[in-house]
Amino acid sequence: xxxxxxxxxxxxxxxxxxxxxxxxxxxxxxxxxxxxxxxxxxxxxxxxxxxxxxxxxxxxxxxxxxxxxxxxxxxxxxxxxxxxxxxxxxxxxxxxxxxxxxxxxxxxxxxxxxxxxxxxxxxxxxxxxxxxxxxxxxxxxxxxxxxxxxxxxxxxxxxxxxxxxxxxxxxxxxxxxxxxxxxxxxxxxxxxxxxxxxxxxxxxxxxxxxxxxxxxxxxxxxxxxxxxxxxxxxxxxxxxxxxxxxxxxxxxxxxxxxxxxxxxxxxxxxxxxxxxxxxxxxxxxxxxxxxxxxxxxx
Numbered sequence: 001x002x003x004x005x006x007x008x009x010x011x012x013x014x015x016x017x018x019x020x021x022x023x024x025x026x027x028x029x030x031x032x033x034x035x036x037x038x039x040x041x042x043x044x045x046x047x048x049x050x051x052x053x054x055x056x057x058x059x060x061x062x063x064x065x066x067x068x069x070x071x072x073x074x075x076x077x078x079x080x081x082x083x084x085x086x087x088x089x090x091x092x093x094x095x096x097x098x099x100x101x102x103x104x105x106x107x108x109x110x111x112x113x114x115x116x117x118x119x120x121x122x123x124x125x126x127x128x129x130x131x132x133x134x135x136x137x138x139x140x141x142x143x144x145x146x147x148x149x150x151x152x153x154x155x156x157x158x159x160x161x162x163x164x165x166x167x168x169x170x171x172x173x174x175x176x177x178x179x180x181x182x183x184x185x186x187x188x189x190x191x192x193x194x195x196x197x198x199x200x201x202x203x204x205x206x207x208x209x210x211x212x213x214x215x216x217x218x219x220x221x222x223x224x225x226x227x228x229x230x231x232x233x234x235x236x237x238x239x240x241x242x243x244x245x246x247x248x249x250x251x252x253x254x255x256x257x258x259x260x261x262x263x264x265x266x267x268x269x270x271x272x273x274x275x276x277x278x279x280x281x282x283x284x285x286x287x288x289x290x291x292x293x294x295x296x297x298x
């Protein structure tokens with residue numbers, strides 16, 4: 001729920017050395033050989049991002065990682081320095097109380113664990129705990145896509161976040177992968193994952209729209225050298241997310257891209273809130289400094 005200790009740059013740096021994030025192989029850092037019981041979505045009926053005395057202005061951030069064969073190295077890169085880069089950058093920019101939840105995403109038609117669910121956390125040790133508990137199944141199938149919208153489903157129907165519910169401030173949801181998004185999610189697939197609740201057939205469009213009610217939804221695509229296949233991927237994602245589909249050629253750009261997107265939208269919301277409050281009190285609004293409505297990606 002993110003009510004624990006704050007993120008510490010120093011303790012995280014020391015842990016990275018102690019745990020061998022830079023020196024050990026991916027298999028040595030990510031040791032799970034099957035779905036970790038604590039990340040079983042059937043047990044995660046609701047994940048909450050809550051304000052607390054120590055964190056009065058929480059901001060919910062979901063990072064959903066493709067854990068199929070071609071993308072299994074990305075969680076390790078986040079473990080090395082990607083996650084610290086994201087958290088430290090946004091905190092230094094004024095986002096004081098980020099709460100990060102990790103999801104693992106696979107293929108609901110082929111994989112044993114197509115959805116894995118962590119917890120929203122604020123402290124560096126707990127963020128690392130959930131990240132390294134992700135099971136790198138290395139699966140996927142020949143169906144020309146992965147089940148990225150399971151992240152949209154879980155965010156839309158199984159999270160409760162104070163930033164939105166108390167302050168009308170949307171959280172952030174990032175899926176990261178290199179494949180198209182599967183377009184249909186039958187009730188039987190949802191039931192196999194979530195034992196409780198109602199189960200319906202969904203389209204990817206329906207799930208994206210549901211997630212967008214309380215989150216800024218982005219997909220970060222790592223481009224391949226196959227231009228024809230990349231073109232099909234782009235068409236698939238553009239139809240779902242438009243300009244919120246981000247293409248990167250270098251995996252090392254993922255952390256700073258996520259940080260920039262958070263900072264730009266967070267800035268907008270803070271400014272809009274200030275201007276709304278000033279307007280409601282009949283005082284003039286200082287509009288000399290423009291609100292950023294986009295972010296330049298490297």
